[in-house]
Amino acid sequence: MLPIPIPLVDLSELSDPSESTDPRAAEGVGAAAGPPASGGGLRARKKLLVRAAIVDAALDLFAERGYDTTTVPEIAARAGVSPATVARYFPAKDALLFPERGVRVPALRAAILARPADEPPLRAVLGAVAQQPPLDAESLRRLALQRRAIGSSAVLRGRALGLLGRWRDGIAEAVAEREGQSAESAHVLATAVVAVLDDVTERWAAEGAGDGLQERALAALAVLAGAVGDTNIGSSKGASRARH
Template sequence: MTVKAPRYHRAVTTRPESTLAQRKRQLVATELTEAALQLFALKGFDAATVDEIATGAGVSKRTFFRYFASKEDVVVQFLAGMGADMRAALAARPADERPSEALRHAVSVPLAACGDHAERVLPVVRLILRTPSLLARFLEHQAEWREDLAEELGARLGRDPEADLRPRLAAGMALTAFDAVLRRWSAGEGTEVTEDPVALLGEAFAVLAPALDASP
């Protein structure tokens, strides 16, 4: 089984790769990620070794550790751009939009990317959710995303997240919906998915909207 590195396999930057060195570094990172994902799909995460990943990418083990601190980091960076994308999407929403609508649109950005590239993304999402060490790292990322969204939402609402519970609670509810949808979408064992993650998110926010939009 060949798993090509999907959109969220590495840290995302909006700055162009302007130098040869930067382009070369990105190429090596991509090769390492693709080699790792293929090996994980073939052998399982625990059985695959850093030596095998490096060999598959045609580089040394030392080179691997210049780019990643561990095997976990290879997979976790698959999702590294999600938090930045959600915050940027929330910041771009109309200022007078209801919190539920703004948060739904923000959280839908990475889920839409997953749905659009399901064949490549699904194996990696399942790997993350079903491997305890990777799941722990993923949850760490979600905690960071919650703080970022709370800060952005607080700015939109004119509320300090440190003094007001609402921004952090709202961000937490939005990410709970994100997590629930991702788990539902990736459930099962087949390579095909029958549900649209963005549609599932709409269902989740239909439940959350009254609480998110309630006046204090």
């Protein structure tokens, strides 16, 4: 289950510059800290680095030991910060895998609404998905570790289902608003798209998390489009044919 292969949950953007953090965090990670930050931009950047270091430490430990048996003090020690700093950034342990501020459902929703008005609903959704930027190598590594952690914990599987629902609802709302579709038909379409993306990512992780995740995702979505007679994804020419 989630995260899925387009960056609606982006662990490369983990910082909230307005967030209050432990002074040690604001000055860097552990012994690697440099001189105190001067200026809000540098301070915010250092917060981002600390936040990312905590997430990386957590993901590595979850992969090594399992989510349920890994403690916050162990994560803090691996990241070079105090347990209190971890708690300030992530009030609950599961938030290390699901940083809510990184959820990009609104970005995909906006992309769907911006698609050409004459595109059929499914094609508009798939075109919007194809427009999302691919995950970089570090995000793919984190995604594979996330999948492993989710698979090891019933708590995380339940949490991931909630995030899956947010994707589905965001897509469904955009389709209903854009196309004048009924809420029921928009929900069915969104459920199918998210299920395909989720399945592709599940198999990608199980098969060793190699290259080509986004290509696999788009190919699977093309199969979905073909199954419902909508093979010209993102094509205005195809949309014109569909109207006749």
